[in-house]
Amino acid sequence: MNWAWFHRLGSPPHIYRIAGTLTPWFAWLAGLLIIVALYSGLVLAPPDYQQGDGFRILYVHAPSAWLAVMIYGVMASAAAIGLIWRMKIGHAVAASCAGVGAWFTVVSLVTGMLWGKPMWGTYWVWDPRLTAQLILLFLYLGYLGLRAGFDDLSRADRASAVLAIVGFINIPVIRYSVEWWNSIHQAPSVMKMARPSMPIDMLAPLLMMLLGFTLYFAAVLLVRLRAEILRRERTASWIREVLR
Amino acid sequence: MCELSVKNLHVFRGERYLLKGLEFEVPRGVCLQVAGANGAGKTTLLRVMSGLLEPEALELRWRGGRVSPRDPEYHATLFYLGHDPPLKDDFSAVENVAFNVGIRRSVSRSDVRAALERVGAQRFADLPVRTLSAGQRRRVALAALRLSGTNLWLLDEPVTNLDLAGQSLVVSLIEEHLVHGGLVVAAIHQDLGLSLSRRFSLNVGTGEGLP
Amino acid sequence: MCELSVKNLHVFRGERYLLKGLEFEVPRGVCLQVAGANGAGKTTLLRVMSGLLEPEALELRWRGGRVSPRDPEYHATLFYLGHDPPLKDDFSAVENVAFNVGIRRSVSRSDVRAALERVGAQRFADLPVRTLSAGQRRRVALAALRLSGTNLWLLDEPVTNLDLAGQSLVVSLIEEHLVHGGLVVAAIHQDLGLSLSRRFSLNVGTGEGLP
Amino acid sequence: MSAQRTSTMTAVWLVLQRDLRLATRRPAQLIQPLAFFAVVTLLFPLGYTPELSKLRAVAPGVLWVGALLASMLALESLFREDAGDGTLEQFVVSGQPLVALMGAKTAAHWLLTGLPLTLMAPVLAIALGVSVAAMPGILLSLAIGTVSLSLLGAVGAGLTLGVRRGGVLLALLTLPLAVPVLIFGAKATELAIAGESLTGPLYLLGALAVLGVTLAPIAAAAAVRIGLE
Amino acid sequence: MSAQRTSTMTAVWLVLQRDLRLATRRPAQLIQPLAFFAVVTLLFPLGYTPELSKLRAVAPGVLWVGALLASMLALESLFREDAGDGTLEQFVVSGQPLVALMGAKTAAHWLLTGLPLTLMAPVLAIALGVSVAAMPGILLSLAIGTVSLSLLGAVGAGLTLGVRRGGVLLALLTLPLAVPVLIFGAKATELAIAGESLTGPLYLLGALAVLGVTLAPIAAAAAVRIGLE
């Protein structure tokens, strides 16, 4: 099997250029989708008959919660590629993912908590999904902490890659166990995040928002990736040509 | 064809190439004395050669074939002794040497004692090494060297903390090893008076090997 | 009357008297080179003299008066440099020296830089010392010595890990200090070629001081 | 001098034996995790309430959190000391598969920490008002659960080798990963105290341990190589 | 070169400043005790129950045990690192009173650990179902209590210097000493949660802190001297 294409794909100048071309597309599309979604979600969609306008925080909360998990997957896959095929670009992608992922996790937690106060009368309950999300935050923090602990980039890359992979294997186990833990205990009835069968005019903005957030993530990832590549390749000659 | 050859060695550390395109060869029975000012990259070279540090690029040949510096088969034929002696403070000299050699090849207690006697450590062979002085610890570490039965010795400043008798001990250990067809790569600042035919010297840091 | 005198020094370690009734004197402008085989008790002597180790008995006189080796006034006049350089890995050389000297006397950044330049450390003065090689770290530690403005230097194998240029640097640092009326007590194995009039040597371990 | 190379089995045995022997050199250290476990478990009633009936309800949580923290604290020293004195470097260049040696070290950690913690737990459980009938269940669940804790900890300890002041970081890395062990373990203990069948959580604990035994030493070996550079 | 000797005040300031600066070199380490505190607090609900009403009852115990352990773990590094690289030896022979320098190190530890832990506690309290009205009381009691913890820990850390694998031993030495702090602290927190007056336990916490400030640095200095020999 010829792997040349694979490595060329992973070559920093190539990626740097492609990322540069793609970023504005992603960014504009994301902006457009988010604005349309916000408009239709916050203005056009009818208020919920139970929650009034409070439910609208959903449009930020749910997409960020989904993305937080998805980004961990992207991060772990990139780290695995970096570790196994020794492709530095994999590590660069993983490193760029972690911060964004942690922020999305924080956003989902904070919006969830703000929403919880009016809905459940408390900022926090130990619901399985909430707990799993909190643990995800700690996984991100551990990853970031480990990276920061090394000064040598290549060591930080490989050590954090091992952690990301171990964490990735563990995430389903953690999710499962947390759900099992709570379903065995009698669940307090207030904290059901019942999946309301959503009317289409509420669902459509949500899906648009999700797509918008994903594209936004892609754009941020590419920008960070370019910065990461510049940092890593600062001594390489192609950088000087690019920056001229 | 030389027993050991290093080609195309690049090491990048902290913003710059520390070693760039270093090349050298070591035949049997020769000690390569790695010279160079402080910070030239001697320790780095030895750690790369023993697979402890990942270089940017390296072509290593050992006994004719290409090997990876992380290959256990290659490791089984070498002994690396770093800046600090690898000793467990709570163990006696005998226990330390028996373990350090033991995980490589089977060795009897009497062999261990003989080796300790050879390096002048018999007097404190049964004390926990935590109570030993810096030079005494170094001697204990050296005892494992000869016992290990390995062919290639990678020594980082092996005479540190040793008194004058200890320094000539190191020289005689090395010379004996060379006579038996061994190879040594050692970072040593002093001129230890190895006979010239057995010593090559390599100046790292300039990027040029001169054996 | 000598500036520094030690009498009746007894140190008991692990079942035996390591130093028994040791006596010596050091006048101003003299370097006492403490010699002795590995394990003779050189490090022990230096640590006792700087108050880090409690001896069984010791009569210490400094500038004419009896002092305790734990007296802060006495400490303020001495500088002790042990086997390992006392440096914080995360700080740069400049920060390390500024702190090590700073808790003793006020010192400006430019003095610190000058001192680092003197020991050949200007090139890596602003790197975190964790990225330095063993010899480079030693140089950084030596920079504090001269800056500290202390009169009595207690040095334990100060040339360890230094290249040849570094070794002569230590000699010239010591000689300069002696010329200004300082005192040095140093454990050094090699003959560093200090001019004889300035060097006494003491063989510890026999229990006899011979200055 | 004919070089009769040591087999991997022998090397594993030597490492295990060495770690155990080292521990006996400082018997005080053998009891340290135990004492820590005891202190944490006993501190909790001090901060909470002296009533046994209430304590019994929190006993599973307290016991497992205590065991988790004790096991983790002892881990710090597992690799750090060997890294500090250069022993780990010798492992890497010994010509033996590093994975096997890491497995041996983890086994030693379990024998020196997990096993004594398990054996100690019934005493503490009694202090928390748990009845004697629950002891077999508590013993069994802790015995299996601590295996996973040692394995996870070995990975964490390896990863933080290269990080100075890694102690707290180690905890931060390892504890979230240990959540499933904690949940199943506490659940098993709870069922044991309630006198019900605990095969369900025990199977899950066992599955985690098996997963750990197969994967953790590989990750730990990779981590150590990186940590030492 | 005129030797203008550094005053004790300046030396104390230099040590304090140095420790704070060192911490900022690794910002990740600044949040580590916080993260650890959070993770330990998280473990309790997982091991016990998700019901907020029950958790609220154990909240004082959980918060104080968590703060205690986080403070203690960070302490390990307080002296160990300085001992390892020879800095403590330099302190001893610096001509400055060792007691003052130990005081400075302890103060730095509190600023870097005790204070952030205190500020973090309300967030965790909310997760355990505590109402917002109780926060001032919780903040105050933790602020005072962590001072004592830092001081006690400094003595313990000094004592374990000479002993390998000090982590667990340190915990052992410090935890029993910390019991009064824990009891009064948890009591104050409990009263705060119940909405009652907490001046009683607060005074006692204050008295402990004052006692600690006067005695602990002396003990720590003595401990360090012995530990270094």
Ligand code: HEM
């Ligand atoms: C701190 C508090 C909260 C956290 C951490 C949190 C976490 C999450 C997570 C992780 C998801 C992703 C969905 C999944 O895993 O399947 C999610 C989705 C969602 N959350 Fe929350 N949540 C919180 C509070 C709330 C509150 C108060 C409500 C409203 C009652 C709510 C309603 C929803 C809805 C409607 C979805 C999307 C639909 C679904 O997947 O069921 N969440 N949340």
Ligand SMILES: Nc1ncnc2c1ncn2[C@@H]1O[C@H](COP(=O)(O)OP(=O)(O)OP(=O)(O)O)[C@@H](O)[C@H]1O
């Ligand atoms: N803690 C201890 N317990 C018992 N004996 C000790 C202890 N520390 C040191 N010793 C003994 O004291 C002796 C002197 O040690 P010291 O470190 O002073 O020697 P040294 O002259 O500095 O040697 P070197 O040249 O190797 O540095 C050694 O023989 C050692 O065994």
Ligand SMILES: Nc1ncnc2c1ncn2[C@@H]1O[C@H](COP(=O)(O)OP(=O)(O)OP(=O)(O)O)[C@@H](O)[C@H]1O
């Ligand atoms: N982690 C690191 N990050 C950046 N640079 C490093 C790192 N480690 C070492 N270096 C640099 O590599 C160079 C070589 O170090 P090395 O330890 O190999 O030198 P050496 O020749 O052994 O010196 P010495 O004689 O002092 O032992 C030094 O200049 C040092 O600054």
Ligand SMILES: [Mg+2]
């Ligand atoms: Mg070196």
Ligand SMILES: [Mg+2]
């Ligand atoms: Mg010595």
